[in-house]
Amino acid sequence: DCSHATLFFYCCDGSTTSSDRQVLVFPFETDFSFVALIPQKEMGLRAFTLCMRVATELEGERQIILFAYRTPDYDELNVWREKDGRIAFYLSGDGVFFHLPPINTFRTSLCLTWESRTGLAAFWVDGRRSTYQVYKPGHTIRPKGTVLLGQDPDKHLGDLEAMQSFVGEVTDLNMWDYVLPRSQIQALHYEHKITKGNVFDWATIEYQLNGNVMVVDDD
Template identity: 30%
Template sequence: MESILKQMVRLLSLIALVYGCCGESQDLSGKVFTIPTNDANPYIKLHANINKPITAMTMCQRFNSGLERGQTLFSLATKSADNELMLYKSSLGTYRVHVRLRSLDFFNLPDGINEWISLCWTWDSKTGLTQLWLNGKRSARRVISPHGTITGEPSIVLGQDQDTYGGGFDPNQSFVGDVTDVHFWDKVLSPCDIKYYMHGQIKSPGNLLNWEALQFTTNGKVFIEKSDFIC
């Protein structure tokens, strides 16, 4: 009897672990994640539908923050590299992209504080071309990590920079504010599709991360509130 009870406890623990890890898919249309505190505890873990190497991508999100200091907007790590794909806002108008441990800085982009910023980031491994779009305006195209692929089980986090796989957070790099409409594709979206997104519309939701069917878990003081991006 004791052996059966132990097996049942293990089974229940496993079920709790699985459901706690993956969370339930939710439609967050018209909602935002709000992170109001400046520390290393709050973050959102996103569970993506990734079953093959990433050779091209587009990540889009909208955010609103009152901070002028650097903060992390998107972090994808694998067990072999913590900065496989990472987008970091260094200061007003300055952004840094990381692809496979290499980085590039983009300067003089249209930006502001306490206002909504619609942002998309693209990268194609065949050419290495990468670019940022902010509020409908595109940066110059640059080259980073051509002929590379992102492989392995990804850990995707909003709100923190992963210095280790799934952890190693630094409060001085944390995001404070609201983030919404996060989508992630395994392709480079066309300029027309990106412009649709910039105006609050979307032709086809992300096939890796879809804000309208998002699987996630949260940690620390993370709230889900109504969006005021479009009223």
């Protein structure tokens, strides 16, 4: 079953090819295409670093979901490009908003860091950090949910909306259950080897494809 694979890609004939250079392509706006990511450990998180390289041609006043993690009753961690172009993330409620350089047709290296102890949150774009904002100190992200790329589930794996779907490319998605130091985030942007993500490691990530999503080599 090639719908369940890893990006250290297991093909249907049983052969294995190294694929940490693969890209997920979402070619069309839909209410059914998504990729479910399977974490390497439970996502009960009190801190995290989430990084990906992302590109889109979508413009205008339209929400775009960049990352969605939901448990049955809560949007635990959602990252959006908002209608006004700001980038926001939400932890089980009202979000926090950042004015960042626009995500466009050229791939952006985007990281997000947050820790519960202080509430300090920041985005990193191509190795440069935004200003810190204080957001939900003391909060804990709940485990046992589902991570989706491409769609925002308004209930557990349901109520998908085409006008919020992601169209474009995602690659190099990695996640850690702690805040990476500046030197590591900048090294990741320049594609240097750093500590592998212990929640998601793009080189070995497990995923399930649904609908019209392509996995292509990044040549």
